[in-house]
Amino acid sequence: MELFSVPDLPEVRPGDDIAALIAERVSLDPDDVVVIASTIISKAEGRQANLAEFPAGPRAREIAATLEAITGEEKDPRFAQAVLEESTDIVMDAPFLLTETRFGHVGVNAGIDRSNVPDAELLLLPKRPSESAERIHDKLGVPVVVTDTCGRPFRHGQRAVAIGWAGMPASRDWRGESDRDGRELGVTVQCVVDELAGAANLVSGEGDGGTPVTIVRDWEFGDHGGSENLYRSVETDFVRQALRGWSYERN
Structure with a gap:
């Protein structure tokens, strides 16, 4: 091929x-x-977002504090809150966040990206990637x-x-x-x-x-x-x- x-x-x-x-x-x-x-x-x-859109709750602050203690690096609890809101299940919360997304994918930090986002601080995964693929497939025919x-x-x-x-x-x-x-x-x-x-x-x-x-x-x-x-x-x-x-x- x-x-x-x-x-x-x-x-x-x-x-x-x-x-x-x-x-x-x-x-x-x-x-x-x-x-x-x-x-x-x-x-x-x-699906771009900024950290200010995710005010941290108690669970997010707890996770951030734990990860900060483990890694010795400052962790923003608002990022942990974004991960929690994009997830349906927390598989691991230390030494990193491993979660299940709404559509079933299990990955670190719910797949949230902080690179290649020129107009925001965060890029979230598509809400329903297979539906996104279906729309493109319908137009391209492949x-x-x-x-x-x-x-x-x-x-x-x-x-x-x-x-x-x-x-x-x-x-x-x-x-x-x-x-x-x-x-x-x-x-x-x-x-x-x-x-x-x-x-x-x-x-x-x-x-x-x-x-x-x-x-x-x-x-x-x-x-x-x-x-x-x-x-x-x-x-x-x-x-x-x-x-x-x-x-x-x-x-």
Whole structure:
């Protein structure tokens, strides 16, 4: 397959039509997949905010004080309040805030960004990324994946993952098919939206040289079953269940 960035996209402002910005700059093939960094969707949807909009409550002040004691760095309780308001579940509150967003994604600080926000102090994730992807998909006529960059358990560094998608299943299901030795596969469900997000991030890059939209060309889903499941339920997420009985202790 081939991946390439959409060139010359302007700084996105509230109300901008991202689908139109893409269509003006690239001619899409019917089987293309458009991979979009959530940053520009948040900007177009007016998800910029300032800390003053989040007066800190008692829980936020407690969290900020704990994190400040652990890290030795000053922590603004208003930021903790923003994280709380963007979350439905606090998975960990020390030594960092790990939370579940309203749409099911689990990440540090509810995915709130403090970089690449020229007109505000904070950039919140899109409220419903899959609905955002659906609107862009309806206009472009090709599958759309919305991505964010986050860390992973048990590994150093960050990578892009999918937080929304439309026009294609989230995963392709290999169960019931055979491996090279003829054995039936019983558990393999390949999360293709995450894999496309990671591949696109290699092209889009990070920092001030990053580009927010990547086109994936000549990739095929293939003749497989599909699944829309991406986020584990609490009942099947044994890591989260274990974290609920764990508390951070400083050495």
